[in-house]
Amino acid sequence: MNLLGEDVSRETLDKIDFYVCLLKKWNQTINLISKSSVSEINNRHIWDSAQVYDYAGHWEKWVDLGSGGGLPGIVVAILAQQAYPERHVTMIESDTRKATFLRNASRELGLETTVINARIEKVAPLECDILSARALTDLTGLLGYADRHMKRGGCALLHKGKTWEAEVNIARESWSFDVIAHKSNTNPDAAILEIRDIQIV
């Protein structure tokens, strides 16, 4: 696997394999990913999540909203761990059983993440460099969350499905922002939206 033009180490790939094992095991009792997607877990979830890492550039503080089973929060933390141990990932997840999974998986994987078991809108502003969210809510809602938790000059990297263009147009009614749409490598209809300079209109 190649990210940012760098080869990913054997150790990192082994951690990703271990994370996949944990996801599959816990998915038998908690709905972390849809049962129908388990057979395609690497492409549908792991490499799909890993794409945001490519677009992040330099960062110290990453916040992933509505992390569920750790997509993309845990994947990003694994990718950063070896080369950039000073980088920190915080995950916000309101479902207590999923938050327990995130804490447990982080411990088993040796990741120094922070898991906040609360609603995003109730958490005090986190001032992050990078904010991510996958399969959480529409773009207008995500921009409200980003405005709360991203620091000035920060960047939101948002997984969006085939409605992304319509969502951008609707969001422009409430927010002004700069956006670059990166075509998804795992789904031709989907995009990773790189969003900066968010301001309410």
Ligand SMILES: C[S@@+](CC[C@H](N)C(=O)[O-])C[C@H]1O[C@@H](n2cnc3c(N)ncnc32)[C@H](O)[C@@H]1O
């Ligand atoms: C559809 S899942 C997506 C999970 C993961 N990001 C993924 O791509 O598989 C959305 C997650 O966001 C959480 N969630 C929804 N609204 C939330 C809120 N306001 N605050 C915190 N977590 C929330 C849900 O509990 C759920 O785990």
